[in-house]
Amino acid sequence: MNEDWDVVVVGGGGAGLAAAVAAAERGASVLLFESEKELGGSTQLSAGMFTAAGTSVQGALGVEDSAERFFQHYMDLNQWQLAPGLIAEFCAQSGPALEWLIGLGVEIPAKVSGNAHTPGLCQAGVEDVWRGHVPKDQGYGVVQVLVRAARARGVEIVLNTRVERLLSGDGRVTGVVADGVEVRAGAVVVASGGFARDPELLARHYPAALRAGEDLFVVAADGSRGDHLRFGEQVGAGVTGEGWGLLLPTAYFQRLHHWQSGFPPKSRVYVNSHGRRFMDEDASYAVSSGIIDAQGGTVWAIFDERARRTLPSGYAHWDAEHVLAEAEAGRTLRAGSLEELAGKAGVPAPALTATVRRWNEQLPHGHDPEFLRHRTLANKGSAGNPDPIGEPPFYAARLLPAELVCTHAGLEIDARAAVRDERGAVIPGLFAAGEAGAGVLGGRYVGGGNAVANAITMGRVAGLNAAGN
Numbered sequence: 146m147n148e149d150w151d152v153v154v155v156g157g158g159g160a161g162l163a164a165a166v167a168a169a170e171r172g173a174s175v176l177l178f179e180s181e182k183e184l185g186g187s188t189q190l191s192a193g194m195f196t197a198a199g200t201s202v203q204g205a206l207g208v209e210d211s212a213e214r215f216f217q218h219y220m221d222l223n224q225w226q227l228a229p230g231l232i233a234e235f236c237a238q239s240g241p242a243l244e245w246l247i248g249l250g251v252e253i254p255a256k257v258s259g260n261a262h263t264p265g266l267c268q269a270g271v272e273d274v275w276r277g278h279v280p281k282d283q284g285y286g287v288v289q290v291l292v293r294a295a296r297a298r299g300v301e302i303v304l305n306t307r308v309e310r311l312l313s314g315d316g317r318v319t320g321v322v323a324d325g326v327e328v329r330a331g332a333v334v335v336a337s338g339g340f341a342r343d344p345e346l347l348a349r350h351y352p353a354a355l356r357a358g359e360d361l362f363v364v365a366a367d368g369s370r371g372d373h374l375r376f377g378e379q380v381g382a383g384v385t386g387e388g389w390g391l392l393l394p395t396a397y398f399q400r401l402h403h404w405q406s407g408f409p410p411k412s413r414v415y416v417n418s419h420g421r422r423f424m425d426e427d428a429s430y431a432v433s434s435g436i437i438d439a440q441g442g443t444v445w446a447i448f449d450e451r452a453r454r455t456l457p458s459g460y461a462h463w464d465a466e467h468v469l470a471e472a473e474a475g476r477t478l479r480a481g482s483l484e485e486l487a488g489k490a491g492v493p494a495p496a497l498t499a500t501v502r503r504w505n506e507q508l509p510h511g512h513d514p515e516f517l518r519h520r521t522l523a524n525k526g527s528a529g530n531p532d533p534i535g536e537p538p539f540y541a542a543r544l545l546p547a548e549l550v551c552t553h554a555g556l557e558i559d560a561r562a563a564v565r566d567e568r569g570a571v572i573p574g575l576f577a578a579g580e581a582g583a584g585v586l587g588g589r590y591v592g593g594g595n596a597v598a599n600a601i602t603m604g605r606v607a608g609l610n611a612a613g614n
């Protein structure tokens with residue numbers, strides 16, 4: 146292994162691989178360190194959906210979109226609490242980054258998709274223009290294409306090696322130390338992921354995740370240990386995105402990604418501690434966790450025996466037998482009537498029975514005038530209306546934001562993915578991307594594909610600029 150490189154990349158997930166490939170394409174010699182035994186990080190564990198605007202896939206389907214429209218939506222959803230210059234560049238580069246992936250070999254067919262697991266274009270979040278690009282073979286497929294591209298371009302990859310610290314001198318970052326060996330570089334790209342696997346860092350930078358208590362489970366990659374924050378401390382880097390991250394709403398008994406845990410029955414209603422329905426049960430997780438948090442108390446998923454019995458088999462948790470076992474153990478509430486169920490859940494019985502009666506009069510007949518869930522179901526390609534909720538026994542499963550996907554606090558970057566110090570000045574020779582490079586993922590996750598788009602887009606930006614450093 147040479148000791149001098151143009152670019153050293155720390156982390157071999159989507160952001161790190163994108164940075165390495167982009168830097169190599171620009172003619173740089175590139176060395177990539179990955180702390181785990183295989184490449185891919187959290188990107189490999191994801192559905193691979195990529196949020197982007199003004200793409201060839203959109204155009205082939207007659208969808209008119211632009212980076213400026215994407216920017217306006219992105220900033221509005223995040224209440225303009227993000228740096229407009231950075232977000233404008235991210236939105237402008239998202240489309241080209243997606244086309245770059247397609248050019249490398251990622252397959253995204255120009256067809257309508259009803260969900261994050263069917264290749265094509267789908268509704269990613271709460272946007273008015275569909276921007277969710279779902280690749281063939283999910284996140285795994287994206288990673289494999291990037292790995293092949295990296296190897297073909299001469300990127301040297303070192304697995305199972307955790308970078309210990311940054312090297313610096315003369316006012317700039319000059320390399321890294323790994324396994325006690327100093328490796329000099331013209332620039333370093335930190336793409337080591339987030340800190341979802343480190344409870345102490347969660348308590349410091351994203352304490353909201355710990356409110357889920359024993360129900361909390363993490364689906365981020367094992368390497369998400371917060372190394373970026375430790376590197377930042379070594380060189381006085383600024384940190385932004387404090388208190389932000391992505392927690393998906395789940396039933397208390399879920400412990401895996403939803404495509405492994407399964408999905409709740411279509412015939413269900415979510416009620417708060419007042420026994421009232423308060424949301425579209427299929428609302429995007431761009432906003433659903435916030436809606437649930439705003440209830441200020443326990444939220445319940447209410448469904449009946451027919452819904453339980455007809456759950457598709459093969460899933461770990463939303464499975465008919467698993468739900469039955471939870472009810473037998475008393476953890477999922479079960480009762481012969483809605484009135485009895487209300488008593489067990491501690492909600493007003495008149496409100497719960499009225500809520501279910503109103504739901505039965507509406508959604509099984511194809512309309513939801515209050516929460517417009519019929520629109521969401523149509524956008525997901527759902528065939529047929531939900532069944533009424535009426536066959537006893539009835540069930541209530543506690544619902545809360547408890548699936549920790551990613552963390553948003555990290556090294557502050559500018560539109561070139563260059564890391565800034567605590568005064569806002571650029572630290573020469575240091576770049577960051579993905580969860581490690583903060584400022585793109587905000588207080589409101591824009592929708593499915595936001596993290597992958599951030600990783601690949603800003604990883605590519607970081608790699609290009611590091612190579613030109």
